[in-house]
Amino acid sequence: MELLSEETVVDYLISKDLFSTDEEIKVEVLAGGVSNTVLAISTSTKNLVLKQALPALKVAELWEADPRRAIVEADALKLFHGLNPEIVPELVFVDPIEFVVIMKRVPLASRVWKSDLLGGIYRPQVARTLGTTLAQWHNFGASNPDAHSKFMEDALFDQLRIDPFYRFVANKNINLRESINRLIGELEKDKSTIVHGDFSPKNFMVTEDDHVYVLDFEVMHVGNPVFDLAFIMAHLLCKFFHAPNADEAAELSNIAKTFLNAYLEQSQIAPTLVLHTALITLARVEGKSPVNYLSQLEQEKIQLLTKKVLLDQKTEDVMTLFDVSQR
Numbered sequence: 001m002e003l004l005s006e007e008t009v010v011d012y013l014i015s016k017d018l019f020s021t022d023e024e025i026k027v028e029v030l031a032g033g034v035s036n037t038v039l040a041i042s043t044s045t046k047n048l049v050l051k052q053a054l055p056a057l058k059v060a061e062l063w064e065a066d067p068r069r070a071i072v073e074a075d076a077l078k079l080f081h082g083l084n085p086e087i088v089p090e091l092v093f094v095d096p097i098e099f100v101v102i103m104k105r106v107p108l109a110s111r112v113w114k115s116d117l118l119g120g121i122y123r124p125q126v127a128r129t130l131g132t133t134l135a136q137w138h139n140f141g142a143s144n145p146d147a148h149s150k151f152m153e154d155a156l157f158d159q160l161r162i163d164p165f166y167r168f169v170a171n172k173n174i175n176l177r178e179s180i181n182r183l184i185g186e187l188e189k190d191k192s193t194i195v196h197g198d199f200s201p202k203n204f205m206v207t208e209d210d211h212v213y214v215l216d217f218e219v220m221h222v223g224n225p226v227f228d229l230a231f232i233m234a235h236l237l238c239k240f241f242h243a244p245n246a247d248e249a250a251e252l253s254n255i256a257k258t259f260l261n262a263y264l265e266q267s268q269i270a271p272t273l274v275l276h277t278a279l280i281t282l283a284r285v286e287g288k289s290p291v292n293y294l295s296q297l298e299q300e301k302i303q304l305l306t307k308k309v310l311l312d313q314k315t316e317d318v319m320t321l322f323d324v325s326q327r
Contacts, residue, residue: 002098004052009039013050018093018102019043035160035218040105047105048092053218066156069218070099075150076217077103083140087133087214106205106213113212114201117239118293122251124258125210130232131262133214134199138225138267141194148222151194157221161197162187164288165280172286179310183276190224197221199228200235229269230276232259237281237321238291241298246324253322260319274318275310281321282306301327 004012006027013019028040030049041048053067074094081088093102113126141147162184170180197219205213236256243249263269270276284291285299294302305326309315 003054004037004039004050004098004100006039009041009050012098012100013041016093016095041102042105047108048102049089049105051101051103053099066159067099068153069156069160070094070101071096072151072153072156072220073216073218074101076220077101079147079150080137080214080217083137084133087212089213089215106215107207110205110207110213112202113204113206114235116206117201117236117252117255118242120244120248122248122255123206123210124255126204126206126212127255127259128262129210129212130199130204130214131259131264132266133212134196134228134232135263135266137196138193138228141222142192142225147194148191151220151222153221154188157197157219157223160219161227165283168287169279169283173307176307176310179275179313180279183272183279186270186272187224187227190226191222193222193225195221195223195225196228197223197231199232201232201239202235224270225267226270226273226276229260229263229273230280233273233277233318233321234280234284237277238284238294238302240322241302241327242294243327246327249322249324249327253319253324256322257319269318271316274315274321275313277318277321278306278309278315282310 006029009027010025013025014021019025023043026042028042030038030040035054037052037054039050041050051070051073053070055067071094074091077088077091081090089103089106091101091103094100116123166180166184170177196217198216203214203216205215233256236252236259240249240252240256243252260269281302285294285302305321309321315321
């Protein structure tokens with residue numbers, strides 16, 4: 001595959017008949033995390049985003065990933081834009097050879113929810129919308145097995161989630177290995193619904209009036225819905241431990257509770273949610289892709305709490321992890 005850049009992308013777009021040679025095309029490099037080249041493409045009439053899946057992720061540890069995940073994302077955008085056009089961007093173009101996806105860009109004034117949370121901006125309505133939306137998607141996937149066919153690729157979920165988050169941490173912690181292997185087995189055996197796979201604050205864009213857009217569907221697969229719930233709860237737990245004071249930690253605890261309650265209004269949660277949340281949170285410190293904002297002390301507190309939960313197996317309520325007194 002040819003990796004596109006700010007310098008080469010215009011010729012590529014013209015060669016695919018997406019733009020004409022007489023259009024003024026502006027290109028901007030966007031922060032795309034570690035797994036994609038992401039470019040904003042704009043003209044006087046169009047605002048688009050181009051993503052090209054990288055064959056190896058930009059992290060310190062070796063982390064290879066099949067770029068076919070771009071095709072998964074294109075299929076997911078088509079499906080979920082049809083279900084929630086107000087929340088999911090519209091697919092414009094997919095190149096299955098160069099693993100390129102182009103979609104309409106969300107409003108330019110939108111902000112990344114992760115940045116809001118880290119900046120002390122707490123809006124429970126965003127959490128409520130996300131909880132409601134995720135429950136709707138899980139319920140749709142569970143009741144529409146015909147929609148599963150495009151998302152049955154197990155290897156992508158293994159490469160991007162099981163291996164770097166679960167097995168990597170298990171290999172570092174022999175005393176946790178048995179517990180983690182049981183959680184892996186739970187994920188691998190359940191094929192009940194369509195799972196987003198990257199339901200994370202970095203993938204939600206929000207407007208000033210709390211409108212929410214959900215992005216990054218490349219890890220979508222048929223699996224266990226507990227993963228999506230644990231993935232976002234783990235991100236919120238990291239931010240809870242990073243909060244500068246008890247009041248802001250309480251705000252983040254409320255965000256987590258609001259999200260979970262909205263989900264529970266329409267769907268159920270697995271009793272192992274607390275264990276998956278603890279493990280994924282630990283992986284944000286000890287996994288292949290640790291978060292970059294936690295201090296050494298915050299990391300140590302997370303390690304102490306999550307390893308205790310995984311070892312004793314006694315904690316039942318995931319909200320127990322958000323007890324302000326544990327910070």
